[in-house]
Amino acid sequence: MEVYLDNAATTKPRKEVIDMMNKALVQYYANPSSLHKKGVEVEKLIKTARKQIAKALGSNEKEIYFTSGGTESNNLAILGSLEGNKRKGRHIITTKIEHPSVLNVFKYLEEKGYDVTYLSVDGDGKIDIEQFKNSINDDTAFISIMYVNNEVGTIQPIEEISSILKSMTNRPIFHVDAIQAFGKIKFNLKKLNVDLMSISGHKIHGPKGIGALYIKKGTKIKSIIFGGNQELGIRSGTENVPGIFGLGTASDLFKREFEENIKKMAKLKFKLLEGIKSNVKDIKINGTIGENSTPHILNISFKGIRGEVLLHSLEQDKIYVSTGSACSSRKKTYSHVLREMGLCEEEMEGAIRFSFSPFNTEEEIDYVIDRVTYRVAELRKVIAGR
DSSP, rough: OOOOTTTTTOOOOOOHHHHHHHHHHEEEEEHOHHHHHHHHHHHHHHHHHHHHHHHHSSOOOEEEEESSSSHHHHHHHHHHHHHHHTOSSSEEEEEOOOOOHHHHHHHHHTTTOOOEEEEOOOTTTTTOHHHHHHHHOTEEEEEEEEBBBBTOBOOOOOOHHHHHHOOOOOOOOOEEEOOTTTTOOOOOHHHHHOOOEEEGGGGGTTTTSSSSEEEEETTTOOOSSSSSSSSGTOOOSOOHHHHHHHHHHHHHHHHHHHHHHHHHHHHHHHHHHHHHHHOOSEEEEEEESSSTTTTTEEEEEEEEEEEHHHHHHHTTTTOOOOOTTTTTTSSSOOOHHHHHTTOOHHHTTEEEEEETTTTTTHHHHHHHHHHHHHHHHHHHHHHHHO
């Protein structure tokens, strides 16, 4: 049996997505900017994909702009907004546990003279609303906060943040990285009242190399990529037609199957959690469990064992997990997320992230519980015998 539980890193594209992408490669290969019939045909299908994504998000199709993925969406949202609103202020806010595609942009901006506030988190990975309120001042121009943390699955209080910002006269621009939230938790984009939201194709069983940025109507933003003025000049470059078709199809499927998918992933997560808690001693659950946590991520520290060693041990059983964000998991450093949550060195070193998809099964989870129990006991015995 092969069990893939690294779906927060990437997901396997669905058959329907692959079929639609194949059509783009074989049949709809014309450049959508071309004036002839074949180009116009592709342009119409791109519009259909844009509508599918807008419907899944709860926005207008004219507010969806295609990018090369989550990293570009985040970069465009931050840099493009500040470039387009230079008079707004020089103070910007984010959290200490953001994805590198946000944190590294803020570090760059700090070097450029921006005043940056990095919000702390509690032991569950959640920000303190009072600290957030106290951080805002008259010079605050931009705020970027992720909806769901990619390592521990904690959901941030985005709706509460929006309510606070709504009453402000000189309201800062609000960006939400929803790359781990889209398709995984229920939200109403209009009710959230955010200005910008990033999503990615390969997190929802779509293709890699494609993402989108929701830009609320009226939000000023400047391009950071220059060329032929595609995407209304916001994102130049010939459209990734197969990727766009794939993202549209994946978004449509997730929208239609949302309730069923959420229930299934939550059930699998709870089953694995209870199975490991019942069979393995000296573990720590990282992040919160329940309504403040996404159904597709479970992070557990196995004390006395290096997470990387356990990962490769489970790999022998064809079980695939991760030790943290795939964007930085090859670096021999501790997770900045777990560090900011207050974990000790042993707990950070022993952390494993299990991340689910609706296509995992209960049979697979039973197998994982059995193998995790065996491998942890085996590794602890070896370590004790040294």
